[in-house]
Amino acid sequence: MNPNSPWLLLLVFIGCAIVSTLLCQVARLLFPKFRSGEHKPGTHRADLPTGKREIRTIELPLVGGPAFTLAIIGVGIASGYLLDFSLDQWILLFISLGAMLGYVLVGFLDDWRKVYRNEGLSEIAKFSGVFLVGAIAAALYFYLLPQSGQISYSLWKDLPILNTFLCPTPIAHHPEICSVAGNPVAYYGWLIFLMLMTGVIGSLTSVSVDFSDGLDGLAGGLVFSASLGLGIVVTGLVGTQPNGVVLEVLALLGAGAILGYLPWNWPSAWAARRGHATRRAKIYMGDSGALGMGGLLAMIAIFSRNETLLLMIGGAFVLEGLSALISARVLTRFFRRYLTILRFAHTETFVPHTEFPLPFLATPLHHHFDLLGWDRRRLVYAAWALGACFAVLGIMVSLVPFSWQRYIGRFLIILLAILIWSSGSWSKNYFVGKHLVAGARRYRLALYYGYPFRIMGLRLYHLVEVVEASEDVIETPAEELALWQRMTIFDARAMLGLYCYRAGYYPAAQAQWTRIPERNRILRPEIVHLLNELESQLALEKQETQPIRRQDILRKKEEPILEGNLPPADLPNPYEPVSEEESHSGPLQIWTTNTPDYPIESDDEELRITTPLNGEVLVSKQTKELPNKENSPSTNNRTHTSRRQELPKK
Template identity: 30%
Template sequence: MERIILFAIIMAFLITVLLSPLFIPFLRRLKFGQSIRDEGPKSHQKKSGTPTMGGILIVISIIITTLVMTAKYSEPGMDTYLLLFVLLGYGLLGFLDDFIKIAMKRNLGLTSKQKLIGQIIIAVVFYVVLKINGFSTIISIPLTDFSIDLGWGYALFIIFWLVGFSNATNLTDGLDGLLSGTAAIAFGAFAILAWSLEMLDVTLFAVAVMGAVLGFLVFNAYPAKVFMGDTGSLALGGALAAIAILTKMEIILLLIGGMFVLETLSVILQVASFKTTGKRIFKMSPLHHHYELSGWSEWRVVVTFWTVGVLFAVLGIYIEVWM
């Protein structure tokens, strides 16, 4: 089993690493360069024009690795197809957003309403398939004996989880290598948890994502040669939430994905504080920008967030496996 998992990670890693030197110049020739918003940190203006939409390569690597590995060592089932559906669905939504920003010169891409409708539709389809297959609607609270059957309310929960975490990873993707590293950590943690449950299909998908984003990190680490764009960030967040749901570890995602939660909370608190008091809590949100404007180097912020992400992941694994 360990050999299979290692092979899947290496395969996804190599696909991304070997194709990136071909794909990045292709994006450059198409003039698919990142536009930097004026309201962001001034130091980011130098990143303008860096090729984006690298998430396409991440998604392709994950799909190829997952299908090849499950075909060889398992039997692709509902879990595999649902995970690929969510990954591809949110990836396509992100692609549309990126394409509109770049090709149509609309800096904000899809409107928030358009994006939300797309996210909800994908989540609803995900829920319907689970419902048809008799998936449990019970949610358990870690470290307690308490559980609750949400019944039809589980549909609303799934929508909230998929939409929420796809947006959370999107917010986190603001510094070179930040999302690539934190995503690799979170998916690695869920790979371990899925493995402990003997869910081979989910494990293979999770390690495929881990390998793909680590391969992407080779080119996305500071100074980034390519950005993943919404194509990658939305796909990763949706896939992470889908894994948590399929493994019935929905709540532990709040811990393992703790960095994504903190980034989102910083935005919510910032907006709420400014609207109610006229004052800002942070120098800028999401949280990583606050530390940048506090004098931290970009690399220091990223490494610190990776470290905290590892601590969250280890704690999540410990709670689920040993407590």
């Protein structure tokens, strides 16, 4: 049988998927407690449960990466015998698999420290490790395969400075490549350049894949599309170059291994803070799997001389890596040192980085949309579709025969990347506006994110939630002008809380203000003062209406149990909509006599509580009329109403 037969390659792909699935199951059964205990810093994690209760670990076993790595190595060696590889092909296969194994070992060391020391490798140590692995792989490729390793090629040999010593002997009839053998300057110059290039590309690719491994199934789906894309691109080398079939096998091994792993890490809408959706994922790939698959993609691209094409096919990884690098490593440090926010210029209070004009709410990029409250399953599916689009456009750039078609493909890739990147600045700012609720006679105040515009009927904004306060609480023209103006989420929450407080919806005001993290709240001292006053009154009212019983005083309060990768619970997420439980049932009756007489709602109008993120409005039952003061039974049985009590006019 022809060793280049597509049926044999298909058999390699299917076999790797089956073996990967079986090994993931075995690893899950043998090592169920190999879970990360690392504490990741931050004021919020979307997968944290809320409430002061016992917290169980949410981490999954970090065994997916080692499992499908063994599948790739085993099926890869078997495919070498099946396809009857030559000596050079075996060398290239072992160099690629060895490089992948080196990346996996660096990631496994990081996972091991997370499990048993609760802290992974430092960023410098991890980057140095993967860089060293890539450099060693390049040196082996250079010395053990001189027919391909000692050949400089475009784009690198055509660069203005490098072309003087990387292309001393052009090869006849092949102007795109040059031999460096026989010239010491070109020989060692190309060796050093190849090691640096492989180390940098391998490091950036593996770390970018690691960044994308933040949601169930996200990294796996993106790696699958990138592996298939590279596999389609290198099919042109099969039969024309001896190394082509090896690179094709490596690409199919990567895609097949991920296909077998994905059923164990399938995305779902699960998040511990949001509802009770069933979590379908059972294991993680961990840093070992993410770094290993990123390194394998880099080796395929470099050995097939498609480094620039990897940027196009792996465009989703580029966005993930750039978002973390630019926002967290460049802009945050630059703003911390040189930026002065005039609003806080006269305060000595520490200004957190969340007040800086950063392009995203959080990085890597998928965390930005997760904080916005997007359904996680749909978010991952959208990321998969984005990765598939980048892969298809990259394949088009590689295979189309005409230059103008390649330029169109590159333009579309850049345009798509710009659109995704700009979506961060579009959705990071919020504004307070008005929203007409069905069944209500007045506009309610609402929280939105995006731009307060419509273009040809297309909304550039998204409704987050509707609060209880109506437009009647707005007193001055300045407050009216402040509506529909883009601002940070912290200012928007402060404004909504103030309007709820003014309208008499005190629990709703408390819910809005407590959503602001403390570091951001202390920069707004007026809100801190009102919140302290409000909480004091709430505590007094609770003590009057619900006296503490003797057994409650004697009962010892138990601290919540924190296990696994969990920062302290109950930290606020200002981007999530306020739930019905947080807003309670409206203002307390004891305070209604001290509030201004705003006609919030008429007696025959239905009340609507804070809406969830999907915009559906929940209708509460009409509240009954408050009993007259002389007919009320006692102060201990005061009723909590969801609207203000009408005050007698003077």
